[in-house]
Amino acid sequence: MDFRPGSILPPDRAAMASELLPDGMIAAEADAKVSFLNRRAIQVLGMDPGDLVGRDIRKALVLRDGDGTDWWEVTDPWRGLNIRTGHREKFLVVEGGAEVLVTAKYLRPGRNQPVNRVILMLRDAEARRRLEADHAALISTVAHELRSPLTSVKGFSSTLLRRWERFTDDQKRLMIETIEADADRVTRLITELLDVSRIDAGRLQIRPLPVDVSAVYGRHVERAVASGYDRERFTIDVPSDLPEVWADPDRLDQILSNLIENCFRHGEGVVTLAARPSSGDAQEVLEAKGHTATGVDLLVSDEGKGIAADHRDLVFSRFWHGSGRGSTGLGLYVVKGLVEAHGGRVHVESAPSGGALFRLSLPSEPPDYLA
Numbered sequence: 001m002d003f004r005p006g007s008i009l010p011p012d013r014a015a016m017a018s019e020l021l022p023d024g025m026i027a028a029e030a031d032a033k034v035s036f037l038n039r040r041a042i043q044v045l046g047m048d049p050g051d052l053v054g055r056d057i058r059k060a061l062v063l064r065d066g067d068g069t070d071w072w073e074v075t076d077p078w079r080g081l082n083i084r085t086g087h088r089e090k091f092l093v094v095e096g097g098a099e100v101l102v103t104a105k106y107l108r109p110g111r112n113q114p115v116n117r118v119i120l121m122l123r124d125a126e127a128r129r130r131l132e133a134d135h136a137a138l139i140s141t142v143a144h145e146l147r148s149p150l151t152s153v154k155g156f157s158s159t160l161l162r163r164w165e166r167f168t169d170d171q172k173r174l175m176i177e178t179i180e181a182d183a184d185r186v187t188r189l190i191t192e193l194l195d196v197s198r199i200d201a202g203r204l205q206i207r208p209l210p211v212d213v214s215a216v217y218g219r220h221v222e223r224a225v226a227s228g229y230d231r232e233r234f235t236i237d238v239p240s241d242l243p244e245v246w247a248d249p250d251r252l253d254q255i256l257s258n259l260i261e262n263c264f265r266h267g268e269g270v271v272t273l274a275a276r277p278s279s280g281d282a283q284e285v286l287e288a289k290g291h292t293a294t295g296v297d298l299l300v301s302d303e304g305k306g307i308a309a310d311h312r313d314l315v316f317s318r319f320w321h322g323s324g325r326g327s328t329g330l331g332l333y334v335v336k337g338l339v340e341a342h343g344g345r346v347h348v349e350s351a352p353s354g355g356a357l358f359r360l361s362l363p364s365e366p367p368d369y370l371a
Helices: 011-018 039-045 071-075 126-166 169-201 213-226 249-266 280-288 331-341
Strands: 024-029 034-037 086-094 099-107 117-124 209-211 234-237 245-247 271-277 296-301 345-350 356-362
Touching (some): 071 086, 209 249, 245 249, 249 296, 249 331, 249 356
Parallel strands (some): 234 271
Antiparallel strands (some): 099 117
């Protein structure tokens, strides 16, 4: 089969070659009648080939842009300027509402000659739609999450500036504490968005150090108690002989903060922070990633309703909220990206108390480049 530039394949071989294409292809001749289409084109359009072959493509395949304008009238390949060579990819709608991405190529027998064949390449627009929906969801989430705390910051700061002398010291303190909390909320959201960007681009960097799990847990409990939670809501269960984990201290704090906040937001009862040597599947995952020493499982659980088994594969996806709202839906996605950047694994299971248990499997040895 000759695929050299300028070579012309026999019709049967050209048809065979078109079936190897990942996109749909339709050919229309000098009289605008459809002469050929491959199977992928039939799948993308969802049409019977008998409704296309031998018919004027402008009538058989109605294509409209987002404004409802007939694309064939706008482009007019056969009667338009004879210097055009085609059209770049365009988002169009076929009759019946199906959305497709269309690229056109105009073939001429010579320079400035009339078009004697038009080749259309068709691609299902569903993947592009999903990407656009993700971007729209991200913009909507950012706008909503930023507007609420910024409105609060603006309101309280303006009130304090204009009416400072009218408030007691306790009232001023409450307003300033609210401003600080909302500023922290905005900072956390921006940090999550930056991390999502780095995770998606594969540019997330960590700087692992040996970390004492028990000490880290203790700091998080003290921080939560200082924020107003009862100390009785926490249990720490870490064996005295547990090895240290190798992790980026700041990133590990971020992981645990997200998981503990998730327990408070969606769970109930006592939050248990435990740790155990890795075993079974978790250890196999670490070994597959080049870690020879026994790893450490960090366990964060609550006593709430837990997470349904059919949702456990979804909780680490972007914008997952489950049955409730009240968060960006990015926290657990970031947790998964951070844990995997450490060479570990995270998954969710049922806690002995019936709530949700998040298990983080992290290495207890330095990465190769630090060994």
